[in-house]
Amino acid sequence: MVTIHPKLSNELSQTVVSSTKSVKLKIKRSNPNVNSDEKFDEFVVPIEKWTTVLDSLLDVKSYLDHSVGIRYSCRQASCGSCGMKINGKLGLACFTKISELDSDTVTVEPMDNYPVVRDLVVNFDRMINNHKKIMPYVIREDSEIDAESGVREFLQSPKNVEKYIQFSNCIKCGLCNSACPTMAMDKSFVGPQALAQAYRYIADDRDKGKNKRLKIIDESHGIWRCHFAGSCSQVCPKGVDPAMGIQLLRGYLLGIRD
Amino acid sequence: MMVLRESIIMKIHYGTAIGALFLTVIHIMMRLTQDFHESLQYENVIANYESVGYALLLELLLILISVHGFNGLRVILLEMNQGPTYEKVVTYGCLAAMAGLITYGSRTIIMTSMGMV
Ligand code: HEM
Ligand code: SF4
Ligand code: FES
Numbered sequence: 001m002v003t004i005h006p007k008l009s010n011e012l013s014q015t016v017v018s019s020t021k022s023v024k025l026k027i028k029r030s031n032p033n034v035n036s037d038e039k040f041d042e043f044v045v046p047i048e049k050w051t052t053v054l055d056s057l058l059d060v061k062s063y064l065d066h067s068v069g070i071r072y073s074c075r076q077a078s079c080g081s082c083g084m085k086i087n088g089k090l091g092l093a094c095f096t097k098i099s100e101l102d103s104d105t106v107t108v109e110p111m112d113n114y115p116v117v118r119d120l121v122v123n124f125d126r127m128i129n130n131h132k133k134i135m136p137y138v139i140r141e142d143s144e145i146d147a148e149s150g151v152r153e154f155l156q157s158p159k160n161v162e163k164y165i166q167f168s169n170c171i172k173c174g175l176c177n178s179a180c181p182t183m184a185m186d187k188s189f190v191g192p193q194a195l196a197q198a199y200r201y202i203a204d205d206r207d208k209g210k211n212k213r214l215k216i217i218d219e220s221h222g223i224w225r226c227h228f229a230g231s232c233s234q235v236c237p238k239g240v241d242p243a244m245g246i247q248l249l250r251g252y253l254l255g256i257r258d
Numbered sequence: 259m260m261v262l263r264e265s266i267i268m269k270i271h272y273g274t275a276i277g278a279l280f281l282t283v284i285h286i287m288m289r290l291t292q293d294f295h296e297s298l299q300y301e302n303v304i305a306n307y308e309s310v311g312y313a314l315l316l317e318l319l320l321i322l323i324s325v326h327g328f329n330g331l332r333v334i335l336l337e338m339n340q341g342p343t344y345e346k347v348v349t350y351g352c353l354a355a356m357a358g359l360i361t362y363g364s365r366t367i368i369m370t371s372m373g374m375v
Contacts, residue, residue, distance in 0.1 A: 182337060185337045185338065187340050188340045218263055219263075219264055220336055220345065221336070221340070222264060223264075224264050224267075224333075225336070253265040254269065
């Protein structure tokens with residue numbers, strides 16, 4: 001059944017119609033807690049040049065079907081909540097403009113490589129656990145808060161910031177892990193998100209946890225299960241380039257950088 | 259399960275790959291020391307085995323490719339399925355198969371080079 005947005009239907013033609021264009025939004029629906037059924041619901045929604053996939057999904061929720069399950073917060077590619085498959089490609093719903101998709105139909109599905117919670121919402125436990133495992137914080141003996149000297153800062157030169165700043169842009173959206181072919185096969189694989197963050201902290205000259213982290217990722221389902229597919233970097237909306245982080249990390253383990 | 263650190267295993271994997279590539283090139287070049295067809299005739303093949311240098315090259319190639327190949331198989335199998343028991347079976351199974359192939363191949367190389375066939 002195709003549900004038409006009120007702004008587009010004739011019976012409500014007295015409402016101000018600002019949109020001239022519309023698309024068919026196909027949303028994959030499922031609720032594994034209840035049963036294993038999967039289906040696509042179709043909605044016709046108005047779009048403007050600036051309408052994002054998230055805008056349209058929220059439009060559907062507001063006017064056509066309140067029950068569509070989505071996760072979002074910032075609407076500006078900062079919180080990492082709204083990753084999904086849009087016309088087969090992974091992206092943030094809030095960072096994908098419908099006008100740029102160049103298609104009359106927009107199909108949205110939950111990300112692969114994660115268990116579905118409901119509809120477009122997936123469970124991030126695996127990513128969060130692997131992220132925690134690599135100790136994503138500066139490790140060192142002393143602290144910025146010191147009983148004797150009070151509060152001080154660990155200073156860092158702009159040159160040393162450059163070494164990791166790109167990797168610190170990760171918003172934990174999980175798109176990279178969803179695109180990764182090893183993640184699809186190996187349920188114990190640590191994944192590109194965590195590996196990129198291992199590099200981010202090791203490359204930070206305030207951090208002294210390099211050996212600890214290298215040990216964690218140097219195991220049978222760690223860094224070596226990456227086979228350079230590079231799909232993680234292709235889908236990353238923040239330009240983190242996890243694949244490069246992984247190669248740089250390998251350099252430490254192969255003894256060709258220190 | 260930890261027999262060796264994974265980075266050490268992968269260094270061995272890349273090392274054996276490069277070594278095998280290099281020795282395979284020599285192995286193929288040896289076919290060109292005479293007419294290719296001729297080089298594969300029974301007497302010539304046996305004569306090759308009987309030369310100590312060439313027998314050593316074959317032995318080394320056997321070891322490198324067995325180590326690389328069975329570790330490669332281990333990697334593939336580890337990604338196909340997971341679990342501590344499965345991983346143990348895969349690791350020791352690959353090691354056993356590796357040792358088995360090296361033993362059997364060495365037997366052929368040694369027996370042939372000693373004129374026992
Ligand atoms: C006998 C069957 C073989 C199997 C099952 C096998 C398996 C593999 C696997 C799984 C990798 C990927 C390692 C990784 O990325 O984690 C690899 C890499 C490699 N193999 Fe093999 N291999 C075999 C034979 C050979 C032979 C005969 C050569 C050369 C003479 C060779 C040369 C290489 C090279 C150069 C690499 C490094 C490239 C890479 O890591 O992706 N392999 N092998
Ligand atoms: S590395 Fe990029 S794709 Fe992966 S979780 Fe971080 S921001 Fe998302
Ligand atoms: S809603 Fe925050 S990243 Fe899309």
